[in-house]
Amino acid sequence: MGKNQRIQRHPILDFERGKKVRFQFEGQWLEGYENESIAAALCASEVKIFGRSKRFNHPTGWFCGIGKCSSCLMRVNGIPNVRTCITPVREGMRVAIQDRKGILPDEPDIKVAKKEEYVQVLIIGGGPAGLETAITSTRLGLNTLIIDENPIPGGQLTKQTHKFFGSKKEYAGLRGFEIARTMLEELRKCGGRYLTETSTIGYYGKDGKHKFLAVQKREGDYQLLGIKADNIVVTSGASENYLPFPGNYLPGVYGAGGVQTLMNVYGVKPGNKALIVGTGNVGLIVGYQLLQAGVEVKALIETMPCVGGYLVHASKLVRLGVPILLRHTIKEAKGEQYVNGATIIAVDENKQPIEGTELELDVDLILIAVGLSASTRIISQAGCEKMFVSELGDWIPIHNANMETTIDGIYVAGDGSGIAEASTAMLEGRIAGAAIAEKESYNPEEAKMIKEEAFSELSKLRESSFLKAVTAGKRRCQQKWDEVKSREK
């Protein structure tokens, strides 16, 4: 320890780390910055092991970086199971590896205040879909509120340093973090409200009235919010898919998106030599971003016989000398406590490993970029019906073109309604926001116009062969919605 993994120079980003703070890790004083999460501050000090797994006592460390995977649960100021990746580090904080179960102390030092709220539109998740829903519906005159678990608003846009494709209306040409900034400014201008570090606990609606319980965390204080809402829009995004292989639990095996958060939001180098598993757009983009952060990329591997993402993204890496190995998979992550190597292996047409083709790679970082799954826990708990969409390989909430689920007044948008990308997430958010305004008779004519325009924009984007699966999946979803509704009648 004592070393510092913070990125000093970056071609695109300036890191605003804020004031220096001192905190304890296992009784030892470390330095962090007030704009960092606990987990990011630990990574910056080269602390790789955050805890031990409950069943096998395996070391665990950073993985998703956005509060979804529970790999970073630690005891903070005596409280166990704190998601350190989404909790800001503070002066004097006591951070410790927890007993594996995470048992609460007998008299936990938690103060909980209670508060009731009512809004016309409650939006769960403040990424591109949620922000666009809020901007649209607030502008049309509705009273809205976004709640989001993360300390920094903007969802996954905040960690995207590449310029976005799409059309001008959805901010094409701007970098992801700039889009987040622009959208937050739009939201501020129209008076939309936003709560960060606020997690939903569950849906407690009854008799057709919607209600969510949520907890807002602020500097160690907790506020229990009971939020009644006429309309709910769940824009909960996605979590990263995992891959089974020996050693996959080791700290140093990260979600590709998790690495983006660590290096692009917090400016901390995730390692020095990387292997990327998967060549979809996420894998390709992160590979390029690793180079920008000063990390060597040893290789990208892909089981398919061709690159998964856009050729232009692949070309950016290849012309800088990064090898892409097709028909290869990971056999093993090496290391006792954390990654210190990887074995990759060629696969045949049936994606079966070919013995004797193993290659050893000297890496300390393995990025898993094998797709995303829609985060639908809250929507399932609320009782919205889901369906398996084979085109998307995922369970998604059944919804219609207006983005309304099988429960009246509950909507979905963005990756939580089927994995796609940010531009279409924004359009879906705009549709949901406008559909609600239309239904509630808030500037209904304008709302209808906005919605129709968004429909046409969305179908233009979905003409791309890269979004074929989404288009097919969404069509089946609408059919299923019609079926459910006619059954109800």
Add this chain to the structure above:
Amino acid sequence: MKNEPREIGYLTYDVLKKKVGLPSRERLAKGPVAIIECTEDIPCDPCVEACKLGAISKVSLTTPPDIDYEKCTGCASCVDVCPGLAIFVINMNYKEGKALVAIPYEMCPVPQRGERVDALDRSGKKIGVGEIVKVRKGKGATFVVLVAIDKDLAMEARSIRIQGAINE
């Protein structure tokens, strides 16, 4: 098929010639011209907006862009706005024996004027040495780097490697 772009991760000169259509020898001799190395149906259009001469067009949002080499003056204002970093400008009229290639660049360190750098082709292979003639800070922190290089390499050189950079 060998050299299929999606198998090697880049477009070869032959594929570009066939799919995109490269400027004629006569057009190249007249001076700088943009080459758009983008062949997929990505929904995207900042290049169309960026060209004030109307040289770049798209049939629809998801079709690859078309460029009119006669309208294009090689001003490079499209180079730094392309989110795919897929547009380059070639000036075959630069100097005796030397061509100038404009390359979008987003890595540290930023090359300096006068610096000699390795010229890399689309596959990342070193094909020669170039000299940085100009570095322009473009839109959104993308630099446009002008590299002077032997004329016969101008259609292949698409990246540079600076001493001390990653993946050296």
